[in-house]
Amino acid sequence: MIRLKTVLILAIALGSAGAWARQPEAPDLIVQAVKLSPPYPKPASKVQIVATVQNVGTRPTNDTFVVEFKANRVQIAVFFLSDLAPGQSADVTAEWDGTAGETILRVAVDPFRRISELDETNNIFHKIINVTAREFTGADLVTNGLQAQPESVRALVKNIGTGPALPPIPVGLYVDGELVQTVIVEQELSSGAEIVVSVPWGREAGEKVLRVKADPLGEIPETDESNNAWSDYFEFAPTPNACAQIVSLEFALGSLPLLEEMTSLPKDELLFGFIPAIRRQMERDYEGVNVRFYLRQPMGVFSRILFSPENRLPILGLAPLDYGNFRKNDTGYVFIGSFHANRGLRLAPPPLLAILIAKVASHELGHMLGLEHNPNGGIMNAQAEINPYLVQNEKFRPEDLEYLKRILPMECSGR
Ligand SMILES: [Ca+2]
Ligand SMILES: [Ca+2]
Ligand SMILES: [Ca+2]
Ligand SMILES: [Zn+2]
Numbered sequence: 001m002i003r004l005k006t007v008l009i010l011a012i013a014l015g016s017a018g019a020w021a022r023q024p025e026a027p028d029l030i031v032q033a034v035k036l037s038p039p040y041p042k043p044a045s046k047v048q049i050v051a052t053v054q055n056v057g058t059r060p061t062n063d064t065f066v067v068e069f070k071a072n073r074v075q076i077a078v079f080f081l082s083d084l085a086p087g088q089s090a091d092v093t094a095e096w097d098g099t100a101g102e103t104i105l106r107v108a109v110d111p112f113r114r115i116s117e118l119d120e121t122n123n124i125f126h127k128i129i130n131v132t133a134r135e136f137t138g139a140d141l142v143t144n145g146l147q148a149q150p151e152s153v154r155a156l157v158k159n160i161g162t163g164p165a166l167p168p169i170p171v172g173l174y175v176d177g178e179l180v181q182t183v184i185v186e187q188e189l190s191s192g193a194e195i196v197v198s199v200p201w202g203r204e205a206g207e208k209v210l211r212v213k214a215d216p217l218g219e220i221p222e223t224d225e226s227n228n229a230w231s232d233y234f235e236f237a238p239t240p241n242a243c244a245q246i247v248s249l250e251f252a253l254g255s256l257p258l259l260e261e262m263t264s265l266p267k268d269e270l271l272f273g274f275i276p277a278i279r280r281q282m283e284r285d286y287e288g289v290n291v292r293f294y295l296r297q298p299m300g301v302f303s304r305i306l307f308s309p310e311n312r313l314p315i316l317g318l319a320p321l322d323y324g325n326f327r328k329n330d331t332g333y334v335f336i337g338s339f340h341a342n343r344g345l346r347l348a349p350p351p352l353l354a355i356l357i358a359k360v361a362s363h364e365l366g367h368m369l370g371l372e373h374n375p376n377g378g379i380m381n382a383q384a385e386i387n388p389y390l391v392q393n394e395k396f397r398p399e400d401l402e403y404l405k406r407i408l409p410m411e412c413s414g415r
Contacts (some may be wrong), residue, residue: 006377028057028118029065029109031125032089040136041129043100051107051125053081054089057118065110069094071103071129073264073349074288095308098131101220105129106264121257126266128225138191140223141214142397143171148210155203155212155230157185158194161223165189166210172216173199175208177277177354179216206283207235207294209276221285231272233296240292243412246302246330247365248294250281252264254309255336262340263350282365285379285395290408291365303330303368305361311337316345319364319384321372325407332364344389356388363391369407371400 030053037048053067061084069077077094084090105127108233113120140161147154153173157167169185181199189195199212215222220226240246251259256270263274278294294302312318312335319332334357339345348356363384373382378397383390396404 013323024118024389025058026118026124026351027059027086027115027348028062029084030054030056030116030122031067031094031107031109034107034125034127036129041098041131043098043131044134045131047096047098047129047131049094049096049107051092051094052089053084053092053109055084058086058389060085061115063114065114066112067092068108068111069096069106070106070264071099073104073106077375083278089182090109095262098129100131100133100149102216103129104264104266104269109410122342124260125383126226128218128266130215130225132219132221134166134220136221137161137166138223139189139220140167140227141165141169141189141220142227143214144194146210146212146232148203148229148234148236149198150203151200152198153212154196154198155209156194157189157197157212157214159191162191164191165220166375170217170219171199172213173201174209174211174213174216174273175201175204176280176283177211177273177275178280182216195220199278203236205238206240207233208290209233209295211272226266226268229268229272233266241290243409244292245325245369246294246298246300246410247303248298248302248308248359249275249282250297250304251275251307251336252309255307258309258336258340262348264344265350274350277351277354278358278361280363281355282362285358285362286365286404288401288410289404290399290410290412301328302367303328303332305332305334305364306332307336307357307361309337310335310403311341313338313341314386316342317360317364319367321367322369323370323372325369330368332368334359334361334364344355352392355392359388359391359394360385366396366400366404369404371396371403374400 032052032054035050041047050321064080064082067079078098079092107125109123142158144156144161167186170182172179173181183199211229211231316338317334320330362379366380371380374380374397376397378394381391
């Protein structure tokens with residue numbers, strides 16, 4: 001027995017010494033570029049999308065792999081490639097019927113992980129496409145910073161292109177992922193010109209993600225459609241009073257690639273659009289209850305909803321029951337891995353997926369505040385954490401909401 005153990009340990013030691021001595025050798029696939037033909041497509045035109053795939057690793061791929069094209073989450077083409085030598089690249093061309101407005105194109109190489117690579121995180125390329133009847137003039141609109149005023153949000157919109165941006169130029173304000181206001185700039189912005197745009201907005205209390213985007217619906221063709229937005233976190237008064245329950249919404253690192261795969265959104269849209277939209281839905285569910293939600297880590301004592309990459313199917317969420325909310329620092333879970341592994345949930349369009357995730361999170365928070373499952377249904381329906389479609393349009397039942405308002409009153413006098 002003892003001798004066998006010794007031999008095993010030796011073998012492990014030798015194996016790891018060998019691995020240390022060598023540099024890792026493997027292929028590394030990337031999508032190097034994506035080009036359109038015609039470069040500025042008009043509505044109803046056939047668009048050719050050319051993706052250049054390259055092996056930037058140190059070994060040939062030695063196996064077949066897939067290049068997958070998706071337009072707004074819908075698969076439009078799949079190609080099989082094989083045997084790319086180190087440094088070698090290949091073009092693949094997908095045909096696409098351009099739909100008017102803005103489309104997020106996602107090209108992924110080896111999405112099903114057939115090839116073991118030096119870097120698995122650089123295989124996805126997002127390109128934002130505007131299909132519009134308006135002529136390309138050399139414009140490239142960007143938003144450079146934003147400021148919250150008492151009655152408005154001010155943003156600096158600039159044309160960094162080589163030609164003019166012609167009016168009308170729409171500028172949209174998103175609050176926690178929701179387009180709440182659009183203003184129209186009625187003047188031409190010549191190359192290099194900038195303008196301060198004031199978007200009216202009645203301020204809301206609490207942490208908010210504000211995002212201002214030039215040409216939000218993709219009506220103006222530009223050299224770069226991915227640099228049009230500027231996003232920032234703000235916290236508006238009043239600060240939470242002593243009766244408030246602070247709740248931190250935390251997305252574990254491993255949950256983000258799963259959300260990316262489900263939504264096909266670029267990171268920027270995921271962080272400043274999709275995830276804040278989950279918070280917005282939870283705020284609506286808890287309207288009139290003294291709960292404050294944070295996406296950045298809050299100060300002081302707080303409870304957490306951890307959005308984890310775990311797959312615990314059929315369970316989508318889990319939380320301790322704390323009747324009376326005596327503990328103000330509980331942790332509840334929403335299993336993004338379970339959402340990802342459930343086909344019916346994985347394929348939900350992003351706005352609906354945000355609502356479904358939020359409903360499970362609101363349900364778990366309900367437990368953390370002392371609510372049990374409610375046989376009358378609503379958000380505390382026992383099935384909510386297995387099938388959130390059942391509660392996608394549900395609120396808390398009146399008796400549940402009454403309880404929540406009683407333990408977390410908005411007014412804090414006498415305490
Ligand atoms: Ca790679
Ligand atoms: Ca632009
Ligand atoms: Ca545009
Ligand atoms: Zn439950």
